[in-house]
Amino acid sequence: MDWPSLLLAAFAVTFIGVAKAGFGGGLGMLVTPLCVLAFGSKNAIGILLPLLCAGDAFSLYHYWGKWRVENLKFLLPGVVIGVVTGVQLVGQFSPRQLNIAIGVIAVGYVGFQLVKERIFRARGAFTPNHRIGLPCGIGMGVTSTFAHGAGPVAAMFLIPQRLPKEIFVGTTVLVFAWVNWIKLPFFIVDRSLINLPLFAPQALITPATLLTSAKFFPLVPLGVWLGIWLNRRVSEALFVKIIYAILLVTGLQLIVNFDLAAPFR
DSSP, X not given: OOHHHHHHHHHHHHHHHHHHTTTTSSGGXXXXXXXXXXXXXXXXXXXXXXXXXXXXXXXXXXXXXXXXTTHHHHHHHHHHHHHHHHHHHHTTSOHHHHHHHHHHHHHHHHHHHHHHHHHTOSSSOOOOOHHHHHHHHHHHHHHHHHHSOOHHHHHHHHGGGOOOHHHHHHHHHHXXXXXXXXXXXXXXXXXXXXXXXXXXXXXXXXXXXXXHHHHHTTHHHHHHHHHHHHHHHSOHHHHXXXXXXXXXXXXXXXXXXXXXXXXXX
């Protein structure tokens, strides 16, 4: 890897820990687009999942018991369907098409953040149910498989419940931990090992991607520490705006294929 790519990857992986520490809400959306620039779309997805699972372990420890566990029964059936669908589709797209899909999810997420307050301004709290949970779960499974980017769909299900902030963050942590662990066997196993159509034509996590994940792993707990420090010292509102700006530019780059790193090479 050249230095610009290495720095992009290091910055992105550190943000796994920052986001999992609860700083800045859904800033973890920045991780995948930056890693796609560093590693390429298909490699990035496989490299990131073990690191996200490690980040989930730190987050679950920090927020243990501070969640509404009943949300799992409404979302997880759809998540399984979405993940199975997603792994079939990933193999059908070229790296360029995957870049565009990930870029669209990133740009869409920024747009969602700008309008979510207006969307969810209606009075009264939403009571979660299977009728809404199943399609939301499917959307989470598909977008999470493509880009580890299920944040907007999860937010659309959780925000209207008007949960207290800590419970909202804890519930989000719990949901995404389950989503990532559900994805894991579908990323590791392919049809050459188990001849079942549920699994992907090619494994997304390989010995090579695991080695890369292991090299970047120390940045995850470092990011958690940084997130805790930022929570105490830095204005979250300003920081979030800066990160959304970076996410928007990165998403647009993936869509239009402008090489942001060219001036540094």
